[in-house]
Amino acid sequence: MNDFRIPLGTWADGFIDYITDTFGFLFDVIRAVFDGAFEAVDFLLVSPPFWVIIVIAAALAYSTRGWKFAVGSIVGLLLIVGVDQWENAMDTLALVLVASLLAIVISVPLGILAAKSSAASSIIRPVLDFMQTMPAFVYLIPALILFRVGVVPGIVATIIFALAPGVRLTELGIRGVDKEVVEAGQAFGASPWRILRQIQLPLAMPTIMAGINQVIMLSLSMVVIAGMVGAGGLGAQVVASLNRIDVALGFEAGLAVVILAIFLDRLTAALGTGDTPLGRLLGARKRARQQVLAA
């Protein structure tokens, strides 16, 4: 009786072996693409002097939330420069941007699919539950095997980990759109695609943006873990400080992560409401132009 054991782990191992053997070339392609994307974004962030990036970040901050957020961003980012974590922070930011972008590109269409089809929803839902509750470290193992040490397994693990809220909130947002407004679209003979584009997506946008915000936040927390598989950036610093019990380094790297997190969170949250200084300006201009046309 004591000898009885379900060899689930062995099967999983066998499955990964099979995948590696059969689709190896595919993973090489993915690896090359992800690596290229990361290198390109990283180059854009790291090669200019730090103040150029800070000015751009401050401009973004000002256009979305106003001058208070802009000043806060400048102070925060200068602090990162001050503790000499700028390059690591930019590596991490590049990783987050690439992973989040890919996660959004995958999760939003999946969410739309789940909202449109109850069958799809009932398949996607448990898969998401599985992905969300499985300890994040576990993803690193197959990712490591399939993509070898470096940035790519970090990105892949991050995508899988961060996918769920994007899908869930997109589905929630679209299902939450006033049924009568969707009926109005149908009643005037609009095609499903037009209804999605002109009614469901715009009305679900605040919820979808909340999902995207969560995707970015989860990406950021996962990239630190990804530092363990050689993804570099702030994650590597945190892992190094853990190995050396280096409180000083750990605090500085951790603080840099927090600053990045706050910056990205506030930025995307403001985009979600659509009520930004830039948005108001554009809206006012558009209306003024229409009034001129009407007159």
Place this chain on the structure above:
Amino acid sequence: MTENIAVKADRLYKAFGRRPNEMVKKLAAGAGRSEVASLGTAAVIDASFEVKRGEIFVVMGLSGSGKSTLIRMLNGLLEATSGTVTVAGRPITGIPARQLRDVRRQSISMVFQHFALLPHRTVIDNVAYGLEVQGVAREERLERARTIIRLVGLDGWADSLPSELSGGMQQRVGLGRALAADTDVLLMDEAFSALDPLIRREMQEQLIELQAELGKTIIFITHDLNEAMFLGDRIAVMRDGRIVQIGTPEDILTDPANDYVAQFVQDVDRARVLTASSVMEPVRSVVTITAGPRAALRTMRDLQTSATFVVNRDRTFAGVVRDRDVLRLVKAGETDLRGIIRDTATAVTPDTALVDLVEPSVESDLPIAVIDEKKRLVGVIPRVTLLAAIGNVSTTTGELPVVEPAATISVSLITETLRETALEGAQL
């Protein structure tokens, strides 16, 4: 014949549940809604009707009676479980989605209870939405939308967002959107129910004006009987998924198909629904102008009344004469009534609502004359009749027909006068 029919529903059923077809079979065999409740919900049971072009057809029922489901089958938002719907001669049940969308674009548009405007678009873009879906170029559709915005009274609001408008104005946008699509048929799902009473009245009146102007076919859903009576050329009353009566507002009020309808209509403001033609009585006290004063006097004596209506030879209404004037005329030996005809009697058309008869009825003791479009006297409405009609009391309880106004000169005096003058004139 079919050209006059805008929308036709034939034996429509809609059942929600696991086995809708089985439910329909049972319902068609005569089972009631509660008998199939274990299988699911029978929302609409065996609904058949035809809506004529240019008609306002009201479907009236309480919540849960299936009226919203019914209207959604008319443009295919819900697929009928059984039965057919024909819009402008084209069957729309069981056709592919693409063709159904064509029908919706070209033939049938809709106004919603909670307006269902696109909140991120301006008023003009909302109004132009139907045209946008139809593929009309931007310049042209904005041009047409501007005309419609003027028509529904939203001048100056074209560039506002719906959230900046009051409820009544938002529904004007909803109405404008449906009108702009320029379809023959308009479905209105409880369109005014979310508005407060004053605005609702205003919108109802405006809808009738617009309908008269544009000649649209309107299918209007409501739970408000007064609204149904006010708007409807014909009304279908629904209960528990079935249509229990279809008829004009007056039919339904005066001849309810069953106790349910009767109970339903008892609180209706009858004075606004009933018209002169439905309560008027045959004219008894009337003389032709050429018959002369003696005939008039005799008529009044026989009916014991103090006034009589006078008509020309072609039965067109001339006025009224009083007994004292006629008596004087007879005594003087005159033969022409024309000199004493008064125009004090109120004449109304047959489609005048009773509410508009109260005031003239108070002001004059004469019955109100009802005249048709050729000015012919077709009936009269004495005060008693008016009161009885408004109070829903039968007028046939008395032994004698109602005659107003009561006689003021004694019968014997009239008879005496007639006898005295008879020698000079012809026979009695």
